[in-house]
Amino acid sequence: EAGVTQSPTHLIKTRGQQATLRCSPISGHTSVYWYQQALGLGLQFLLWYDEGEERNRGNFPPRFSGRQFPNYSSELNVNALELEDSALYLCASSLELSRDSHQPQHFGDGTRLSIL
Amino acid sequence: AQSVTQPDIHITVSEGASLELRCNYSYGATPYLFWYVQSPGQGLQLLLKYFSGDTLVQGIKGFEAEFKRSQSSFNLRKPSVHWSDAAEYFCAVGERATNKLIFGTGTLLAVQP
Structure with a gap:
């Protein structure tokens, strides 16, 4: 069974540009999550998508946005890139949540975004 | 606010020695707890999880963790470390309402021969 796949592996941009990162969840998983792992800031929650809807977002400015497609894959878009956006962006997926259970998140290998 | 503390930034152990990585959490309700491992240049791999029930949970690669509510801890243990265990280990709490991981x-674990 294929795991969570992310593309591209590396992405180099300059300040002010826009970046698009892609994620394909594990087959059968309907929830997709995005996390940022920046040097010195640790792992921080960005966004959660489920059934095509944004369910929750972390403490990030609106220039961080995304969407989930009908096949449950997802895109993360970062507009007006700043130097501090340089980080590893990790995507995770999980099975459908229910009221009485929790589903663990399974992570991809990430996209390394470098801003010059 | 919910938080997770890992007091040890860096640990070095000898191959074959036992290992314990500490994790303390702050959470209002019964937490969902996880340990993940990250090798250089890679994503996070789930080692084990605690949702409810038996407070001693077994994971992959010979790891186990014990949930102690009275101490708000979820320490990770392994009886005998292998050189391939060298990596960074992350403890996380899952927020019930949002499924967000904190x-x-x-x-960072280093293993010396």
Whole structure:
């Protein structure tokens, strides 16, 4: 069974540009999550998508946005890139949540975004 | 606010020695707890999880963790470390309402021969 796949592996941009990162969840998983792992800031929650809807977002400015497609894959878009956006962006997926259970998140290998 | 503390930034152990990585959490209700491992240049791999029930949970690669509510701890253990265990280890608490993971700052494990 294929795991969570992310593309591209590396992405180099300059300040002010826009970046698009892609994620394909594990087959059968309907929830997709995005996390940022920046040097010195640790792992921080960005966004959660489920059934095509944004369910929750972390403490990030609106220039961080995304969407989930009908096949449950997802895109993360970062507009007006700043130097501090340089980080590893990790995507995770999980099975459908229910009221009485929790589903663990399974992570991809990430996209390394470098801003010059 | 919910938080996770990993007091040890860096630990070095000898191959074959036992290992314990510490994790303390702050959470209002019964937490969902996780340990993940990250090798250089890679994503996070789930080692084990605690949702409810038996407080001693077994994971992959010979790891186990014990949930102690009275101490708000979820320490990770392994009886005999292998050189391939060298990596960074993250403890996390899962927020029930949002399924968001709140991570600790990680513990970097080095294994010496």
